[in-house]
Amino acid sequence: xxxxxxxxxxxxxxxDGYFTxxxxxxxEIAKEMATEAGIELTDKHLEVLNYLRKQFETxxxxxxxxxxxxxxxxxxxxxxxxxxxPLKISSKLAGIPKPTSCV
Amino acid sequence: MSExxxxxxxxxxxxxxxxxxxxxxYAALVMANGAVMEGIEAKLxxxxxxxxxxxxxxxxKLHTATLGNPAMRMPGGMQFPSLLxxxxxxxxxxxxxxxxxxxxxxxxxxxxxxxxxxxxxxEVFACKLAVDxxxxxxxxxxxxVKDIITIGQFYEMAGGExxxxxxx
Numbered sequence: 001x002x003x004x005x006x007x008x009x010x011x012x013x014x015x016d017g018y019f020t021x022x023x024x025x026x027x028e029i030a031k032e033m034a035t036e037a038g039i040e041l042t043d044k045h046l047e048v049l050n051y052l053r054k055q056f057e058t059x060x061x062x063x064x065x066x067x068x069x070x071x072x073x074x075x076x077x078x079x080x081x082x083x084x085x086p087l088k089i090s091s092k093l094a095g096i097p098k099p100t101s102c103v
Numbered sequence: 104m105s106e107x108x109x110x111x112x113x114x115x116x117x118x119x120x121x122x123x124x125x126x127x128x129y130a131a132l133v134m135a136n137g138a139v140m141e142g143i144e145a146k147l148x149x150x151x152x153x154x155x156x157x158x159x160x161x162x163x164k165l166h167t168a169t170l171g172n173p174a175m176r177m178p179g180g181m182q183f184p185s186l187l188x189x190x191x192x193x194x195x196x197x198x199x200x201x202x203x204x205x206x207x208x209x210x211x212x213x214x215x216x217x218x219x220x221x222x223x224x225x226e227v228f229a230c231k232l233a234v235d236x237x238x239x240x241x242x243x244x245x246x247x248v249k250d251i252i253t254i255g256q257f258y259e260m261a262g263g264e265x266x267x268x269x270x271x
Binding site for chain 2 (some may be wrong): 060062063065066070074075076079083084085086087088101102103
């Protein structure tokens with residue numbers, strides 16, 4: 001475990017940088033994390049992050065396919081928003097655990 | 104974890120699928136899709152019976168062998184009797200059960216899986232030799248197939264550091 005400072009708040013994260021407590025998250029924090037990851041957060045990004053958080057709360061495993069069918073963003077769009085790791089990077093920025101699915 | 108990070112990460116994978124059983128094609132698709140999801144460049148090459156995995160008429164109806172497959176089990180875990188596998192419709196029924204099981208895990212049908220891979224920047228190719236042998240045409244193949252190429256052309260794409268070729 002490690003601690004990180006985002007938007008004036010100290011949060012506990014895993015070694016990979018995923019939040020240990022999703023409730024610590026807010027949009028300000030997401031913006032700072034995104035900047036750190038080289039992504040400028042737009043409203044579209046936030047829409048995806050909020051969708052992921054909602055899905056996470058239902059307890060169902062997240063997959064790219066599910067996100068693609070959510071109506072929020074298609075798969076191609078998801079790759080464009082979070083290049084190099086559509087599900088991993090978006091989950092990290094959404095303050096939810098590292099995804100565990102293979103698809 | 105930190106030890107992994109110190110290594111130079113995998114940059115490119117080339118996956119060759121030469122067999123057309125459900126599990127062979129899916130193994131190739133999962134590996135290629137998994138790669139693009141990790142930001143790894145991925146190229147898929149379908150050859151011989153693997154071409155079924157990108158042939159429009161066949162790709163969503165792939166079968167798993169109920170004959171000559173020692174790992175095949177009954178739903179309860181008992182050995183699958185070979186004689187049962189011979190009966191008409193059994194292989195088809197078993198295969199459709201497997202496809203249903205995969206769909207429940209959010210494993211898409213083959214056509215959709217190919218779309219997912221290309222949406223992530225992965226590329227799909229068909230082997231020229233096998234396409235000629237099976238007398239197929241470009242229009243018989245999935246629209247996600249970028250080109251029909253020779254193995255030599257495929258190897259030309261394998262350049263660069265940290266590239267792996269995977270054969271299923």
